Amino acid sequence: MTPFASEIAQAIDGIRADVARLHAELVRYGLVVWTGGNVSGRIRLSEDGSGDLFVIKPSGIGYDDLAPENLILCDLDGAVIPGSVGSDRAPSSDTAAHAYVYRNMPEVGGVVHTHSDYAVAWAARGEEIPCVITAMADEFGGPIPVGPFAVIGDDSIGRGIVQTLRGHRSRAVLMQNHGPFTIGADAADAVKAAVMVEDAARTVHLAREAGPLIPIPQEAIDRLYDRYQHVYGQSTDARR
Numbered sequence: 001m002t003p004f005a006s007e008i009a010q011a012i013d014g015i016r017a018d019v020a021r022l023h024a025e026l027v028r029y030g031l032v033v034w035t036g037g038n039v040s041g042r043i044r045l046s047e048d049g050s051g052d053l054f055v056i057k058p059s060g061i062g063y064d065d066l067a068p069e070n071l072i073l074c075d076l077d078g079a080v081i082p083g084s085v086g087s088d089r090a091p092s093s094d095t096a097a098h099a100y101v102y103r104n105m106p107e108v109g110g111v112v113h114t115h116s117d118y119a120v121a122w123a124a125r126g127e128e129i130p131c132v133i134t135a136m137a138d139e140f141g142g143p144i145p146v147g148p149f150a151v152i153g154d155d156s157i158g159r160g161i162v163q164t165l166r167g168h169r170s171r172a173v174l175m176q177n178h179g180p181f182t183i184g185a186d187a188a189d190a191v192k193a194a195v196m197v198e199d200a201a202r203t204v205h206l207a208r209e210a211g212p213l214i215p216i217p218q219e220a221i222d223r224l225y226d227r228y229q230h231v232y233g234q235s236t237d238a239r240r
């Protein structure tokens with residue numbers, strides 16, 4: 001059935017297994033309800049990334065049914081690869097946004113979207129999360145930015161994600177009135193960013209409820225970020 005050479009088929013199977021397993025992390029960390037949220041992972045097949053593929057969650061499928069063979073294989077225009085495993089189902093309604101990110105950010109190997117509570121609360125106010133805890137400086141190198149208001153139907157969500165995150169240290173963007181999208185060097189890295197952005201959103205929210213926030217000086221943020229990304233051995237910055 002599969003039209004792919006065995007090496008490519010193997011790469012696809014590996015990413016399918018990763019992405020299926022990683023969806024369970026969204027549930028484990030309480031980032032999703034019902035069938036909401038999605039993880040995708042890029043299959044690197046070409047030098048410049050333009051001929052790559054990605055796998056993504058099918059539309060409207062429960063998390064208990066997310067076996068590797070239920071994931072959908074797409075090209076970077078978001079079109080389902082005909083005849084591929086799982087191609088009888090429709091891909092996630094966020095597929096166009098994921099595809100746009102992969103097309104325009106060849107360094108990105110994974111994309112995650114959730115409606116996690118605290119991150120959405122910041123997005124609903126259109127307010128960036130200020131960098132007031134060292135864990136944020138480590139992980140995101142500064143504040144978590146807000147992206148434009150955009151609705152499903154064309155490339156506008158993907159465009160908003162790319163415009164906001166390109167050249168930014170943060171691997172997370174809060175799309176206004178919507179929620180977080182995260183990117184990473186691979187799908188696991190993007191899932192980690194989704195977990196960490198919700199943790200930061202919750203902690204900073206709680207802190208501000210109790211009193212004024214104390215900013216971290218930019219120079220200290222830079223040092224923390226540099227140490228964590230380069231020295232600490234957590235080299236996960238997808239845009240370097």
Ligand SMILES: [Zn+2]
Nearest residue numbers: 114115178179
């Ligand atoms: Zn959404």
